[in-house]
Amino acid sequence: MNSLRIIGGEWRRRILRFPDSPALRPTPERVRETLFNWLGQDLTDLSCLDLFAGSGALGFEAASRGATRVVMVDHSPKAVAAIANNVKILAAGQRLKIVRSDALRFLASVNSRFDVLFLDPPFHDGWMDRLAPIVPGVLAADGIIYAEAETLLEGLGDWRTLRHGRAGQVFYHLMRRGEADGTE
Numbered sequence: 582m583n584s585l586r587i588i589g590g591e592w593r594r595r596i597l598r599f600p601d602s603p604a605l606r607p608t609p610e611r612v613r614e615t616l617f618n619w620l621g622q623d624l625t626d627l628s629c630l631d632l633f634a635g636s637g638a639l640g641f642e643a644a645s646r647g648a649t650r651v652v653m654v655d656h657s658p659k660a661v662a663a664i665a666n667n668v669k670i671l672a673a674g675q676r677l678k679i680v681r682s683d684a685l686r687f688l689a690s691v692n693s694r695f696d697v698l699f700l701d702p703p704f705h706d707g708w709m710d711r712l713a714p715i716v717p718g719v720l721a722a723d724g725i726i727y728a729e730a731e732t733l734l735e736g737l738g739d740w741r742t743l744r745h746g747r748a749g750q751v752f753y754h755l756m757r758r759g760e761a762d763g764t765e
Contacts, residue, residue, distance in 0.1 A: 585638050588613055589622060590645030597667045599636035600659040607636040608701065608729065612748050616727055617646060619744055619755045620697065624648040627696040630719065632684050633708075637664040639699040639727070644676050652695070654680045654687045685711065694721045704731040713738040726756040 585607050587595045599607065608616070616639075625647035631640035634653035637660075644651045655661050661681040668677050680687055684702070698720050702708035709730060716738050720726065726740050733752045736742050740756035747753070 583607070583636070585636055586610065587641055587645050589617055589642065590647065592641065592645040592671055595645075595671065597637065597641060597670070599663045599667075602657070602659065606701070606729075606751070607638045608753075609748055612746070612751070612753055613638065613642055615746060616753070616755070617642065620725065620727075622646060624697070628652075628693070629697040629699065630654070630695040631699040632687070632712075633700065633702045634664060634679075635660055635701065637667060639701065640664075640677065641667065641671070641673075643697065643699075644673060648697075649676065650678070651676060652678045652680060654682055654684060656681065656683050684708070685715070688712075688715045688719055691719050693719075694724070695719060696721050696724050698724060698726045700726060700728040700737075709734065709737055716740065722758065724758070726754075728754045728756065730754070 583601050584596050584598050588610050624643055627648050628650040629643040629648045631653045634640055634655040637653055640651045640653040653664055661679055664679050730752050734742055734754050736756055739758050742754045742756050744755040
């Protein structure tokens, strides 16, 4: 088993375990710190969707920082089992919901909107192109997308990259609906 540390909020410094798998790329602490500096440290009253949850790093971090509802979706039985175990360890209760599903199947079935969408799909599989037409149906009009990708993204559908960075082979992006303002 691998581990990661929650870096902020209620569960700060708690260690979570997740399966050893080459398919899992947990968002590094430094990148999560940047992301939550961009989003703000307090996510109270926000609902978040961690669509390719994997280790659960982004979803747990959001819940730790006060998100009212976090839905974590992954298709891997091992990843879902590890996330469920970590939810029990943290006594996270009703704030976290775990769904074992394919991302597209989940998006087709969801009937609520989210304020923040975390996207960290498998690379080189064309996920961003497949997700672009679906995102407006699950994200609030003023919703935010955080995306990790193998290349720099200008945006996703109507959402434009406002800030971005790079950590090794991973490009990470913060997107809002409308025009990019050029900040990094």
